[in-house]
Structure formats: C-alpha cells, structure tokens
Amino acid sequence: MRASDRAYAALRGDIVEWRLPPGSVLAEVEQSERLGVSRTPLREALARLTAEGLTAAQRGRGVVVTDISMDHVRELFELRATLECRAVELASVRGDREVFRQLHRELSGAPGLLTNADPSRAAYYELVGRLDAAIDAAIGNSYLAQALKSLRVHLVRVRRLSQDNPGRLLEAAREHATIAHAIARGNAAVASAATTVHLDNSLDHLLSTNTN
Amino acid sequence: MRASDRAYAALRGDIVEWRLPPGSVLAEVEQSERLGVSRTPLREALARLTAEGLTAAQRGRGVVVTDISMDHVRELFELRATLECRAVELASVRGDREVFRQLHRELSGAPGLLTNADPSRAAYYELVGRLDAAIDAAIGNSYLAQALKSLRVHLVRVRRLSQDNPGRLLEAAREHATIAHAIARGNAAVASAATTVHLDNSLDHLLSTNTN
DNA sequence: GCACCGGTCTTTGTATACACTTGATCACAG
C-alpha cells in the first residue's frame, strides 16, 4: 500500500471519528511526523481530503478541518434527499428484487440487533451499510454512485452529532425496512416517499438533540 | 499563482477542449516538461483531475484521460436531471425574482445572438452560463452547488460531442427562457418540469447526432 | 509456434533540501 493512501486513510478516519475535530490545523511537518510518512505523500492526502470537502486550505496557515454547523447539516440533508430519492427510484426499477426482499427480512429483524449487548450498534450499522451498497449497485449509474459516496463521507461525520437513542434507531430501522420493501416490490414512488420521510425524521431528530 | 494551479488549469483545459482526447496517457515527466513545472506540482494537478473523474490512474502506466461513451453521457444526464431539477425548484422558492426576470428577457432575445456573425456562439454560451450562475447563487446550498459544479466539468467536455445546429440552439434558448420564466414566477413545479423537458431534448439531440 | 521467464528500462512513489510567502512579534515614532 502506498504511503499517501495510508496517510489519507488515517487522516480521514481521524476526521470522521472526531479525533481531529473541526477547526484542527493540520500542519504538514507535524502530521507527516505523526503518521510516519514524508511530506510529499502527506500533501497528496491533504489534497484529496480538501477535494472531498473534509478540509479546507487556509492560505499561509495550512489546511484546517472544515466546520460542521447545523446549517451545513441542513444543506447536507437537502442534497442527500435529492440524491437518495432518485437512487431508490432507480433501484426500484433496475434492482434485483430478491436482494431487497432479503434485506427487508433482515431489517425487519433489526430490533434483535439493537440489544444492550452491542452498545456500538456495529451489527446494525453494518446492515444499513449493506442496504446502501445494494442501492448503489442497483442504480447502475457510476456518476450518481460517486456523488452518493462523496456525500456519505460527510454523513459519517455528522452521525457523531446525533446522540442516537434506542427509540430513534428502532424507528429508523422500521423506515429502512419500508424502503427496502418498496424497492423489492418495484414501487419507485413509495420508495422515494419513504426515503423522504426517513430523512426528514432523521434530520428532525438531529436538530432536536442539538441546540446549536 | 501556484505552479500546481497553473498545471491543473492547463491540463483541465486541454482535456475539456479535447486537445487531450480520451485515452491520452499523461506521463509525469512528459507533461511536467511541456507545462514548464516540476513533477511535484504536476502530480498535485493530476490528483485533482483524477478526483474529479477527468482522468483515472492506471496502476503502473500513469494516468489516462477517461473515456466518454454514450452510456456515460446517459448516466451523466441522469445525474444532471436529478440535480438541476432540484436546483431550479429551490431557486424558484429562494431566488431573487428580478434576477430571473432579467435573464428571461435576455434569453427571449437569444435568437439575435445566434447569428452567423458569431460562429463560436460565445455570447450565447455566456448568457447560459449566467443563468447557471444565477441558479447556483439562488439555491443557497453549498453542497448542491458543489455537486453541480463538478458535474458541469464533464458536461463541457460532452458539449463537443454535440454538433450544435442553429435549430437546436434556438430550441434550447426557448427552453432556457421557459425555465427562467418559471423561476421568476416562483413556480417550482413548472421550473422542474421545464428542466426535465429541456434535458431530455438535449440528450435526445446528442444521441441522434452520435451513432456510437 | 506459443507460452513462460528473466532482465532491463521506463515510470511512478517517496524523501529531502531549498526558496519564498506569510504571519507574528517587537521596537520605535507619533
């Protein structure tokens, strides 16, 4: 694996996990020493992060981790609704129905995953990730898939803002099951509507648990 | 201006203007000598182009200019319809109506711009660019604006595929005028519908004049 | 004649040195 890839993965992980919170200044020499790579591959990693919007170049002061305000979250969800609604519509038309039938079955059993035995909800988030991946594969449009992928980078970071309580997660799981069910039936209109409802609920929950 | 910015601008221009057609291999030493910069800033430029999707890194063989097939164009227009329909909807709600009234007036006079005196259609494309910029400013969503911006890079390249005839350009100008008019009236549904029609016509024209 | 293997050579990936821009701090003048 290339050093620039390692640096990129490490920095991106640190940013989305909030180990490098918004506003952190990423000095080149400092980070290159911390990650054990030279400045050249580190700069390449920083350029990729900046292109994705996770960092921004401040002239003369290096790059800083971009801020995430509630206004940004609202904008992010506006784009998310646009892209994901179209994605589920296309998936409803083009997707392999059996795949989504299976995902619907698994999502219906999601309450069993949300026990206290797994406080990090790893199994639940893995299942949701599989739904996202199935939609990506079903839409058959690399440009749309790419747009969704770059969007999700920011969403992972936002997730940390949401103090997920079990009640909301159960609700979200039901909403995901509804979406999978609609896609499995090939009902694009319902899939899109269910996605709109799901995202509105998610944003509402996010805004209600964050005062700023 | 930084050398990496110059290299990026030069390469991107060469690619979208088809001076570097799809499939061109961009060797680092060759391009750095051609553009008069060192390999380090050139690599930065190539990384940015690759992040945008204009080039792709072929392991061991350097980066090549990405191909644009008709399937890619179809996918591109699918994403374009998704983003631009939402953009004009938001612009209808949030935009400054006077701005779009003025653009509508200018677009209504577009036939006057499409005379034989200006075979490159520079004045016409400048006007359409102003409409795009006005929509970008009106949507008030930096993430959506960014997605549109990265999309338009590819669209400029595709434009070269379209052997624009005066008849189609006149039709397109009328469609743009309709969109601007709908936004000026704050009618989101009509603006979205007009955009859908316009993009379908554009894609249809593109596909009919390109057999491959 | 075809496929496989090894060597060479081109090309990318990384490190480091150097120059230049920029931001800060301190001193001096008003």
Add this chain to the structure above:
DNA sequence: CTGTGATCAAGTGTATACAAAGACCGGTGC
C-alpha cells in the same frame, strides 16, 4: 498609549535525487 513598520521565524510551495515497482522485450523451452 497606539499605530505602523521592519525583522524574524515558521510553514508552505517547488525542485530534484533516489528507490521501487511494473511493463516491455528478448530469449528459451516445450
């Protein structure tokens, strides 16, 4: 005491040297 200017330091931007990895080509064996 405040504002402005100069000097200094820190950090980015660029160039180049070196290392490593993959591709191309010739040769040989089957």
